[in-house]
Amino acid sequence: MNQIEFVNTIKPFKDKVFRLAKRLLVSTEEAEDATQEVLVKLWNKNDVLEKFGSLEAYAMTITKNYCLDQLKSKRASNLQIVHNNYAEKDAGLQQKVEDNDSWHWVERWINDLPEQQKLIIQMRDIEQYEFAEIAEILDMNETAIRVALSRARKTIREKMTNTHNYGIG
Structure with a gap:
């Protein structure tokens, strides 16, 4: 595979690699470095890349x-997780401030999750991977992934309820 073919092959999932790296490393610079490292590793295995069933899954594993x-x-x-992908375009200033505050809380709670749950939340809820893809990347069975995701979501939901008094009468 030549350089142009390689670039065209990795282009569809390069941003996902970066977002996963950013979720885990927080720092944009660290995530960019990680993305470059992953691409270099893929390029160095250029001669065997066609043997992988899912190059994207392999790249995400790396x-x-x-x-x-x-x-x-x-x-x-000293890294921490930051996620700034949410903003409602037509929301008023007060709503934007509240949304931003809520996202900061959710970021903290995701950061407090065990590594495995943090990865699964990122891949399923943010990157929208299918359970089978996550299972392949994390080398887990789908049932374990569903259980871990459920526990992670429950933890975040409980913390949200306790912090913001949502639904408490």
Whole structure:
């Protein structure tokens, strides 16, 4: 596969690699570095890439592993998760402030989740991966993924209820 074919092959999922890296590493610069590292690793395996059933799943697995390694290293010890993809266009200022505040709380709660649940929330609820794809990337069965996702969502829902007094009479 030549360079142009390689770029065209990875183009559809390159942004997903970056978003997963950003979710795990927080820093845009760290996520860009991680994305570059993943692409270099893929390029170095250029001659065998066609053997993979899902190149995207393979790239996401490499991304996950690279980012978790970075999180374990000393240079990544000060990173935190930030997610700024939500904004309602027609909302008034007060609504935007409240939405922003809610997202900051959700970001904190996601950050507090165990690594596996954090990855599953990112891949399922943010990146919209199917359960089968997540199972392949994380090397887990789909039932375990559904259970972990349910627990993660329940934790976030409980924290939201306790923090914002939603639904408490």
